[in-house]
Amino acid sequence: MAVDFDAIRKKLDRLSGTNKNRSSTWRPTEGEEHTVRLISFPDNEGQPFKELWFYYNIGKERGLLTPHQFGNPDPIQELINKLREEGSKESYELAKKLYPKMRTYAPVIVRGEEDKGVQIWGFGKMVYQALLGLMLDEDYGDITDPLEGRDIKVVCSKQPGKKWAMTEVRPRGKQSLLSETPAQVKEWMSNIPNMDDLWECKSYDELSKIVNDWLGEGESEYDSGNSSESTNTTSTNKAKTPQGTGSGYSNIDDAFADLMAD
Numbered sequence: 001m002a003v004d005f006d007a008i009r010k011k012l013d014r015l016s017g018t019n020k021n022r023s024s025t026w027r028p029t030e031g032e033e034h035t036v037r038l039i040s041f042p043d044n045e046g047q048p049f050k051e052l053w054f055y056y057n058i059g060k061e062r063g064l065l066t067p068h069q070f071g072n073p074d075p076i077q078e079l080i081n082k083l084r085e086e087g088s089k090e091s092y093e094l095a096k097k098l099y100p101k102m103r104t105y106a107p108v109i110v111r112g113e114e115d116k117g118v119q120i121w122g123f124g125k126m127v128y129q130a131l132l133g134l135m136l137d138e139d140y141g142d143i144t145d146p147l148e149g150r151d152i153k154v155v156c157s158k159q160p161g162k163k164w165a166m167t168e169v170r171p172r173g174k175q176s177l178l179s180e181t182p183a184q185v186k187e188w189m190s191n192i193p194n195m196d197d198l199w200e201c202k203s204y205d206e207l208s209k210i211v212n213d214w215l216g217e218g219e220s221e222y223d224s225g226n227s228s229e230s231t232n233t234t235s236t237n238k239a240k241t242p243q244g245t246g247s248g249y250s251n252i253d254d255a256f257a258d259l260m261a262d
Contacts, residue, residue, distance in 0.1 A: 024193040026110055026119035028156040030165050035111040037151045037178055038131070039118060039192065040144040048135070048144050049128070050195055053100040059214035065201040066100045072201075075208040098211075104128040107192045109178065111151065118192050123167060130169050140171050146178035146185050 028034050040048035054063040055076055068074035076098060083095035108121045134140045134152075143149045151172040158165035179185045202210070 024118075024120055024198070026108060026113075026116075026121050028154045028167060030156045030158060032156070034154040035151050035172070036108045036121070036154055037111070037149070037176075038121075038144045039107040039109065039146070039178070039189070040142075041107060041192065041195075042189075048142075049104050049106045049131070051102055051104050052195070052199075053102050055098065056101050058098070058211060061210060064207065064210070065199050067201055067204065067207070069100075070201065073204050075204055076211050079211060105195065106131075109188060114179075118188050120193050120195070120198065127167050127169055134169075134171055143171060146189065148175050149178070150175050 026036075038048070041050055044050060053066045053069045055061075055066060056063050058064060058076075064076075066074060066077065068077045080095050080098050083091040083098075103122050103124065104127075105120050105122050107118045110116070110119060113119070131143075131152075134143055140150065141148075143152065153170045153172065154167065155170075156165050156167045177185075178188065
């Protein structure tokens with residue numbers, strides 16, 4: 001088998017800290033109003049945005065892609081299933097801490113930052129529902145269309161007494177071009193960041209060790225020759241509710257933005 005030099009370069013970039021993950025992502029600044037133009041992901045089964053599921057706040061890990069969303073064996077999902085089967089209150093509470101969370105991503109052109117090209121914006125369930133609602137509204141339709149779509153206003157603000165800042169999206173009043181220059185549109189549409197380059201899904205064995213360490217079980221014991229076999233992540237006799245699982249963030253977008261730090 002030939003050596004995959006592209007894969008080696010990506011691995012080296014991750015190890016040296018020179019990857020461009022953060023430079024290709026965007027999030028709204030609290031207290032400011034932004035205007036952005038959303039673009040649909042190509043070859044995404046007709047869906048404009050991408051949904052990804054993460055295990056969040058497991059030990060020191062900021063976020064872990066769930067292997068089972070890609071149809072791969074997943075030791076953390078196995079543990080969740082085992083805990084639910086046990087049926088005790090303690091098992092149920094621990095399973096809830098492990099449940100994955102969905103984050104949705106869209107390519108965007110941020111007005112005033114066009115020189116940065118297409119960036120990736122990650123948002124939660126409420127923003128996702130609002131954007132899909134706009135697209136189903138006959139007054140707006142496909143807001144991602146480069147010719148007949150429209151920009152949207154994005155406002156991130158935190159109300160007094162609220163734990164999280166809230167992000168609101170509102171459509172601009174009229175349709176507009178993604179760009180007045182066809183060549184610019186072509187360039188942007190051809191350079192949408194590849195989501196596969198933003199995260200690396202950890203192996204079965206890596207996830208097994210992470211979750212076992214988090215549970216205080218020590219290093220996992222597994223058969224490295226068969227990653228689909230159960231590990232001691234499914235042994236919950238000694239499992240205790242881990243401490244220190246609070247996020248420590250004032251804004252949920254800040255928390256998920258850290259997923260890009262690796």
